[in-house]
Amino acid sequence: MIRRLLIANRGEIAVRIARTAREMGIEDVAVYSEADAGAFHVGQMAAAVSLGPGGPRETYLSVPRLIEAARRAKADGVHPGYGFLSENADFARAVDQAGLVWVGPSPEAIEQMGDKVRSRAKMREAGVPVVPGSDPKAATDAELAAEAVRIGFPVLVKAAAGGGGKGMSRVDRAEDLPAALAEARRLAASAFGDEKVYLEKLLERPHHVEFQIFGDRAGHLIHLFERECSVQRRHQKIVEETPSPALEGALRSRMAEAAVEAGRAVGYVGAGTVELLLDEKRNFYFLEMNTRLQVEHPITEVTLGIDLVRAQLEVAAGRTLPDHWARLTPRGHAIELRLYAEDPVTSLPRSGEIIEYVEPAGPGVRVDSGVSRGSRVGLEFDPLLAKLVVSAPDRRAAIERARRALEEWVVLGVETNGAMLAAVLRSPEFLSGRYATDLVSRLPAADALEPPSAAWIAAARAFASAPAGPPRASAGAAAGGPDPWGESSGWRIGA
Amino acid sequence: MIRRLLIANRGEIAVRIARTAREMGIEDVAVYSEADAGAFHVGQMAAAVSLGPGGPRETYLSVPRLIEAARRAKADGVHPGYGFLSENADFARAVDQAGLVWVGPSPEAIEQMGDKVRSRAKMREAGVPVVPGSDPKAATDAELAAEAVRIGFPVLVKAAAGGGGKGMSRVDRAEDLPAALAEARRLAASAFGDEKVYLEKLLERPHHVEFQIFGDRAGHLIHLFERECSVQRRHQKIVEETPSPALEGALRSRMAEAAVEAGRAVGYVGAGTVELLLDEKRNFYFLEMNTRLQVEHPITEVTLGIDLVRAQLEVAAGRTLPDHWARLTPRGHAIELRLYAEDPVTSLPRSGEIIEYVEPAGPGVRVDSGVSRGSRVGLEFDPLLAKLVVSAPDRRAAIERARRALEEWVVLGVETNGAMLAAVLRSPEFLSGRYATDLVSRLPAADALEPPSAAWIAAARAFASAPAGPPRASAGAAAGGPDPWGESSGWRIGA
């Protein structure tokens, strides 16, 4: 078993991984860029190693610096979390070559699933349905134009090395294709250093359902049920739930089988997620596979009563999956809400310092957070602050619990998408369970709420108070750091 | 269903009940004594009614004031929580006579179980084994002395109206009995206004195991498995777990049946707890029944995936128990740790203001708290600050998780029993699962820990800082209120 684990990440996922490591008696080692020296995840861990100065590219995305950090910390294992280098085969190899345990799948599996064009081909071989798309060999404008006609418009132009919907665009008419291709190549090149693009049939109002799979070195490969991820905004998930209200028994089993097939096709070991699209005719298609821990993994943990990170660490150490995992059945219903630092109206990322922070608690509430009071939130990293995970005996109770908990959450100093999350929990479409990926786009346009009289009066009382302000204000002020308003006061877009 | 619920309590249980009420769309109404105006539970609820000036007797223990508060708040239901008037039949009647829904069992059931002598007789009739004890008619010193000889020493002198171990004493020799009886009568009179006492055979190193039972008006009465409550100090529980490591299948079923029998004997409706003693020969005896929600109810909730308070409110509204409750089976293992404000060495209650407070969080962690940063802790109320409830797939993982979470808990400004809780989680006896009610007494004597160099240096840095001190200090200082040190600086017993 790993003795000292370098957690090559930051924010909530670094903290979440560290918690399980400590429970297992594994020493947790944080890494941090100089700007992150005071970050929440650093203060949580037994040890911490600086990655030096610079932005993400020079620090959390630098293979040499991370390997060096692992050496300095005398770590014998590395957990990449999600994002950053978690799906980077070169990093996996470098960790292995440094004689450290890589907590993740083989570099080969990462590569095969990382290239969307290759993975689609692989899935087709394995008999897993994929969204109709352009021939892997089609590369030139002319070839892709021909393919577009064959597939039928509308089509999506996607980056082969892509993910997270970056550099994706919809094309409805042949004449718009050349421009879209040029644009997509440019974005793909800048985002992934690879301008290869391909076409996919655009499904109208699809469901986005993913299955958690898990494999060990002994050749066991199982699924751990689904997560419904259709509540998205700009192809970014904001609310996930399990079980999916869109699936019934037979369909669920067929999709689960396909997910396991997908994993088997690449001899998958460890925790992975197979993302599937479900169209209005209940046909499902392989979308992509994420070869790492998923942001929304906790809703699987609470409905099954397991710890996926513990299993990752055990499987990485060569152990086999617990026998009873093959017989797990979900209990109750779970929902995850992602809290982002963003402008409530424009949804643009916001920065600043969290001056007051109170987490929801009590029955059926779990919070995985990467921040606390005094945290500084910058624009150079993912704006995800924390995740609220609620569980209850049934879907309705889970939604009621999510509302209650969301209302308890106090975050002051940095604006968040809290109002949008509340709007989702109120939306009749969400309550009905019959919603698709266009749910958010159909919510009443977020508008700056007119503050109630109580808020105006509370604000006036705060202004009237000594400059230091009321207790919590002085706490924030005293917590020091650059005045967040300095950073953000200039742009009050939509304010 | 109740529309507005008056929660006739304070602290963590008031907050916990309010959370479920809000989830059910029931408006939560807090009550508070003037001294409690700024208390955590008050700020958590939609509405709040003052009980006026005075200590517990004039406020939270005043039936007229609570009924008046319910009227003023236009409440249509009352939840008593635990402690205070939760097992007071007169209060239950007054609530009923005021035309409000009483969330609890009938006054008759409360009375029958409230008088320990009557309840023992009742259980004997029902065929539930009770600890050998004195004849209900024995009252004089002479009669009780004769009974003591019949039962055999050592015996326990107990108050008939008692509970929580108050006014209980052990007698080993006949010559010590008269003094012990006099003392017990005096304490019983002052504590319960009833000097009636009785004798019970003292069981050496018993296990304290309780069963949650639940009944509805339709006559369903089920058990919801056990809670192991043997980790006690001064007859006060500090750590509870479920399942109990002391029970195996057959014994568990027999004890569960006895618990259900006990409830049936008094036609029990609502949530109740039957406390049983298990001796070293695996014989079990009825100890007492608590006719209300139990402090440690959350460990049952997390292993069964249910909400006991929701069920209380539904049953009070005349609904029947969910059918599947009869088929519930526990999943995994759960442990509750009770955090008290007390001197770590002498275990005497402590008062003060909480200047810094950070709760544990993450996988498998639930916190039910009655305090937050800025809370004032007085000596007039129960010193329970909050409860940490952890759940995990098995007992070992649950203990590891409890250790991890306990270490994350930051409470500054008021001393707590955190070190004792940590000692329990470290004790080989607890780890083995083979422990009885004498576990705590056998822990290495708590002694003021020698602070590590880091603590001395951190303290010096804080003293060297501006009087306002570091951020968190100023937060506490600014939060105002009487200087807690003023209250407690005088007595540094054991410091």
Added chain:
Amino acid sequence: MRIESGGRVRDVRLSAEAASLDGKRHVVRVEGEGAAGEVLEIDGTRHRVRAVRRGDRVSVWCDGDVFEFATARKESSGPGEHEDLRAPMPGRIRKVHVAEGESVSKGQVLLVLEAMKMEHAIRAPRDAAVRRLPHREGDLVEMGAPLVELS
């Protein structure tokens, strides 16, 4: 005092047990400043609030919602007069949809900024007229650089 939130400006005056909002009087009772923030009873209705001040800004949590306030100034840089829409992050101007002098309506996309591998539409916070457009398509802008000046 004059306070601004979301482009709205109100005149708020505080007295011992009352407050006036743009002249309208409200009875205010402070139930308790305690562990879970402050409780304000306004015209008989109870509100749980937490307000934190940073210089000329105040953030308020009120019954589950969060609002941002600023002291409304008279100077030309103050809200209600005209305001700059600035770059939320360093990036490149991809498209400019409006011209100087053009009047725009609330929510209308004024220009598109490419940053952090994503494209961000900069929208009009309110009905207004475009006073100045300092940049043209393709320009690289620093964070905080004025993109559109509205009057």
Added chain:
Amino acid sequence: MRIESGGRVRDVRLSAEAASLDGKRHVVRVEGEGAAGEVLEIDGTRHRVRAVRRGDRVSVWCDGDVFEFATARKESSGPGEHEDLRAPMPGRIRKVHVAEGESVSKGQVLLVLEAMKMEHAIRAPRDAAVRRLPHREGDLVEMGAPLVELS
């Protein structure tokens, strides 16, 4: 400066990158005062600490444990010299087990106070001599009243 904790008194001196404890020098590096408290690296070992000061008292959370500190004074009321054991709450003296002048050992029960329907044993915090016993059995005492004065 002289600091007291649990009856122990230490002389602590701070310099730029070091501290001395009763003369023993330790290299101190502050890794970061941040969201989750402060991280002190002392002689190469990392410690997570949170320290809050209230006047002449400091509470410190250090790697999961909590410690209380006070500034050690020279006056006769200071720890290390002699100390009063005071009533933690209002109550009645049930039993007095020692006499003035008697020397007691740490942990020994000095007297029993009945309060809150419970009996509390007041124990000696350290080896010491009983200097004064202001009360006798049966006396009612207020919270904070001196019960035993140790020298």
